Amino acid sequence: MIASSRERRLARRAAQGDRDALRELYEEYSEDLFAVAYRLTESSADARDVLHDVFSRLPKALRRFDRKRSLGPWLRAVTTRAALVRLRAERRRREVSVQDESLFGARRTPSVIDSIAFERALASLPEKLRTVIILKELQGYSHKEIGDLLGIPPSTSRGRLHTARAALRDALRDG
Incomplete structure (x- = not known):
């Protein structure tokens, strides 16, 4: 930096x-x-x-x-x-x-997080879930910041993150 x-x-x-x-x-x-x-x-x-x-x-x-x-x-x-x-x-x-x-x-x-399996699992998520998990987990935004960026309440961001994590776990386990 x-x-x-x-x-x-x-x-x-x-x-x-x-x-x-x-x-x-x-x-x-x-x-x-x-x-x-x-x-x-x-x-x-x-x-x-x-x-x-x-x-x-x-x-x-x-x-x-x-x-x-x-x-x-x-x-x-x-x-x-x-x-x-x-x-x-x-x-x-x-x-x-x-x-x-x-x-x-x-x-x-690519680093470990950029592995093919992770990228495929991430790509398999619906756009709304993928966007939230990228902003929160990979870019470090807070739920308030994500809400401001996407025009959604922070609680919706939290809910989408929870759903996205579960979907990622399932995709990585099945993949």
Whole structure:
């Protein structure tokens, strides 16, 4: 992670349109943000598009960014919202992605949690359950934050998480 003073400096420069600062932010955060987008969209092509959307709009978004906050979690929230918007748009168009690439592309080595069995089990969950478990367990959001992001009460987030965990356990046990 970037040191906070450097992070604030880069965010300020990127907000002013400095391409070098934007590139540095991309180099620092793109792998993590791609992973968030991929897990939500289940498509590397869509995840790349989400990442492109996030970074192409980032200079303008950074003008509204509260620099007292940490940039990484904020970027993950922005990416999550962009991925969810994309999913909703895809659902409305009823297009089916035929892209089936590896989880992180060639640049990142998968960790234990990124195992094939886990990813398949995660992908088998309905979108509402998958989204909550990704945001809570893999991204560390609180139920209140998840509720704010998804427009649901925190209690609904808790319920979906409970259901998602049970479904994951069953899928991993059966798989």
